[in-house]
Amino acid sequence: MAVTILIPAPLRRFTNEQASVQVEAGTVGEALTKLDAQFPGIRDRICEPDGRLRRFVSVFVNGRDVRSLEGLDTPLREGDEVGIIPAMAGGR
Amino acid sequence: MIRLSRAHYEAIVAHARQEVPRECCGLLAGQGERVERVYPIANRADQAADLFAERDLMPRAGADPALLPTERYFMDPEELFRALREIEAQALQHLANYHSHPATPARPSRTDIEFAAYWPHVYHLICSLADPDRPDLRAFRIVDGQATEVPIVVEDE
């Protein structure tokens, strides 16, 4: 499936400032592996060494958080948009 | 420097007041240094206890997650994603994040500084309601763990 990965501003230094990248992938996890093959190192910003999604990163398929879907196993269809954003958090 | 209209300034203060005793949070978008839109985002800190605990940034050992939004903020990821997409679709820039300190001064906390590591290219605004009659809105750049205050200019139209 050809899908589009939307790269958030804080990770564009890995993608030569490209805001989106096309890959062929059947799941979200596969899309991130393909992205890392093109832009080595970017997946370490998104996933823990054991492969889990980092807690401070959210990944979306067509705007839905994959934590409410099937995580990195969430299937992708032709034309889907995969979004990534680091948490915005803080406190007093 | 960051410039915002009186109406945007009032919108941020009103959002902070409306959420008391919880922290409010949101984004500011615009062009260059001028804010053109305020995007309030829901504070879901009650669902982010693990995120704070992992970094040893929980307010107190055993804090009740339901009370976390009074001392922490975590922007709802889906709302945040939609707002960032809309900002890009309108050819605006994401200029800043804002949040409130309902009872403490408008200075970045250790928690603010740690999480700002992912967003060094935006301003971080804090609206303090420590004196409820005199809201104090301040802006900071936070780069490599160092917070530097940046002047805010409120423009009367």
Ligand SMILES: [Zn+2]
């Ligand atoms: Zn704060």
